[in-house]
Amino acid sequence: MSAGAAAPALWAPALEASIDLDAIAHNVGVLTERAGAAVMAVVKADGYGHGAVEVGRAALAAGACALGVATVGEALALRAGGVTAPILAWLHSSATDFVAAVAADIDVAVSSTAQLEAVVTAARSLGTTATVTTKIDTGLARNGVGPDHWPALRDAVATAVAEGSIVLGGMMCHLAHGDTPGHPLNDTQAARLDACVAEMRRAGVIPRAVHISNSAAALTRPDLSRDLVRPGIAVYGLSPLPHEFDDLPLIPAMTLSAEVVMVKAVAAGQGVSYAHTWTAPRDTTLGLIPAGYADGVPRLLSNRLRVRIGEKTYPGVGRVCMDQMVVDLGPDTTVREGDRAELFGTGAQGGPTATEWADTIGTIDYEIVSGIRGRTVRSHHGGPRNGGS
Numbered sequence: 001m002s003a004g005a006a007a008p009a010l011w012a013p014a015l016e017a018s019i020d021l022d023a024i025a026h027n028v029g030v031l032t033e034r035a036g037a038a039v040m041a042v043v044k045a046d047g048y049g050h051g052a053v054e055v056g057r058a059a060l061a062a063g064a065c066a067l068g069v070a071t072v073g074e075a076l077a078l079r080a081g082g083v084t085a086p087i088l089a090w091l092h093s094s095a096t097d098f099v100a101a102v103a104a105d106i107d108v109a110v111s112s113t114a115q116l117e118a119v120v121t122a123a124r125s126l127g128t129t130a131t132v133t134t135k136i137d138t139g140l141a142r143n144g145v146g147p148d149h150w151p152a153l154r155d156a157v158a159t160a161v162a163e164g165s166i167v168l169g170g171m172m173c174h175l176a177h178g179d180t181p182g183h184p185l186n187d188t189q190a191a192r193l194d195a196c197v198a199e200m201r202r203a204g205v206i207p208r209a210v211h212i213s214n215s216a217a218a219l220t221r222p223d224l225s226r227d228l229v230r231p232g233i234a235v236y237g238l239s240p241l242p243h244e245f246d247d248l249p250l251i252p253a254m255t256l257s258a259e260v261v262m263v264k265a266v267a268a269g270q271g272v273s274y275a276h277t278w279t280a281p282r283d284t285t286l287g288l289i290p291a292g293y294a295d296g297v298p299r300l301l302s303n304r305l306r307v308r309i310g311e312k313t314y315p316g317v318g319r320v321c322m323d324q325m326v327v328d329l330g331p332d333t334t335v336r337e338g339d340r341a342e343l344f345g346t347g348a349q350g351g352p353t354a355t356e357w358a359d360t361i362g363t364i365d366y367e368i369v370s371g372i373r374g375r376t377v378r379s380h381h382g383g384p385r386n387g388g389s
């Protein structure tokens with residue numbers, strides 16, 4: 001489904017994730033301003049569940065300079081979707097097709113000399129020059145080259161640049177404590193990256209772009225912005241920071257809504273859903289929502305969520321099942337079959353949010369939005385029309 005259909009919306013999917021691309025554009029603007037640097041919008045994992053191509057185009061139209069993804073496969077999918085802007089990919093395996101990556105002009109972030117050699121071989125076989133970024137482990141201890149192997153990678157990069165098989169697109173690291181803005185490791189990691197950049201310059205190679213910051217650092221530590229920042233979650237309007245930073249002007253881009261597909265009266269004492277974990281305390285009316293854990297509604301939210309219908313919110317009652325869940329509409333409800341329930345959205349007027357779900361079950365909203373799936377129909381609204389890039 002796409003926006004702009006001429007016919008009025010007489011029909012809406014039973015379960016819909018509606019993505020507001022104007023919110024994406026707004027959030028990119030907030031990030032650019034706060035960071036005081038260009039934004040590489042991270043659209044890995046299908047744009048954190050929002051649609052990588054659509055979000056990528058909207059972010060680029062809003063001024064982002066590049067897109068970042070984990071895998072070469074994700075990068076190639078963006079190219080196939082018509083994105084011509086710079087794309088960086090940083091997580092590789094023995095199956096990664098570096099020839100396809102170089103042929104599609106993907107900036108490949110390497111974490112080892114073996115990965116660099118694979119890219120150099122690909123560039124030679126294509127008779128072209130590859131763009132490479134060095135990903136340096138300055139303290140996260142995940143991917144990235146560690147200090148013991150860094151000198152070898154630095155020298156191999158210098159050699160490959162000198163022979164013309166690569167250009168150094170960037171040097172990057174990723175923060176371990178970005179969501180704790182004052183944590184001393186943030187400064188230590190930045191200093192370690194800066195030292196590597198200085199070594200690279202002494203080896204005669206100047207990276208086009210140096211970058212450190214994720215969303216949290218982009219929003220709170222402009223002093224860590226080098227040439228660009230690499231936010232993901234904040235592009236989608238969700239904040240990785242503690243609740244004391246909740247006044248950030250971000251707009252959540254995903255609204256998950258469903259049709260109330262059945263409304264029925266039950267008597268006091270009626271148990272609801274599997275194992276009757278909730279029992280009607282009074283005569284009441286139940287609303288049936290066609291969304292369950294196979295669609296990304298965590299079963300742990302059983303008896304712990306609320307949905308918004310019209311102006312009111314109603315509690316979810318009983319188990320969240322694979323395909324459906326139930327809400328208590330109260331004894332004298334005006335809710336009718338066919339009404340729409342907002343499961344989460346922007347939080348405007350006190351409505352539920354993905355962050356609320358995450359807080360309730362002890363996870364992060366990244367996991368909620370990137371996990372929406374199953375029967376959900378995704379649609380995009382606003383944003384650039386027939387956008388290029």
Ligand SMILES: *Cc1c(COP(=O)(O)O)cnc(C)c1O
Nearest residue numbers: 042174214215216230231232233
């Ligand atoms: C996922 C990721 C990001 C974005 O992180 P957010 O916390 O979503 O802003 C940036 N850089 C790297 C290397 C990543 O893996």
